[in-house]
Amino acid sequence: MPWQRSRLAPYGSVRAFLRFLQAARQHGWPQRVDLGLLEAMGLRGGSAWEVLVALRFFGLVDPATDSPTERYALLLQQWPKVREGVREAIHNAYAGALGDEGWLGRPEGELERMLSARYGGALARRQARFALGVARALGLPVAEPPRRRLGGPGLEPGAVGGAGAAVGEGEMGGGVSARDRPDGGEIALRRRYVEVLLRRLERADPREAVRLERRIEALLAGRGERRGVLAALAALVRPFRRRRRR
Secondary structure (H helix, E strand, C coil): CCCCCCCCCCCCHHHHHHHHHHHHHHHCCCCCHHHHHHHHHHCCHHHHHHHHHHHCCCCCCCCCCCEECCCHHHHHEEEEEEHHHHHHHHHHHHHHHHHHHHHCCCHHHHHHHHHHHCCCCCCCCHHHHHHHHHHHHHHHCCCCCCCCCCCCCCCCCCCCCCCEECCCCCCCCCEEEEEHCCCHHHHHHHHHHHHHHHHHHHCCCCCHHHHCCCCCCCCHHHCHHHHHHHHHHHHHHHHHHHHHCC
């Protein structure tokens, strides 16, 4: 893909962008964020280009030269500081691009229409998904995705399936809505699980990092790697169940 200049809103892989954020500290301050540096981080082809588009948009590199801006120094700190600084940069970039209407809290379809009006419709859906995915990963408040059931097709809200109670649009079993449950429902569980995976990603070796990044991206996109999510959640609560039995 030609490395022509671009000031588009980013539209690539959330996983690839998070991978860059995690790897940047290991490579220090570069003279220029170019193809060689991105390849050294394991980003190639379209993924490398899409990450560079995001870095330009968020003000982490100069769009004219791809040299690091002062803000790039955020990426050389420990992950909590990286997360805090990049979160602010992301919010400011979208707020500046989309005007006074704001972008936080808007559902995907509405955000897609705003991006389409600003940049054209060819990439608007991917741009909206990237914006919401990276915002969720870094803790910005965004509109909740539509709730999904944990049970199989045909199960009514409150019915018990193979994985437990199904989450529907109405009430859970016992007359308690999913939003009022102590754990906040499936959406809250997914969000907490992504937090756990991000913490693991900080300490992962390269092979494990690829696996974790794929799982994070699937969760942020709302696609359940359902068995993996439920198995991991079961592993988290198992020690607490043992304590109760004693």
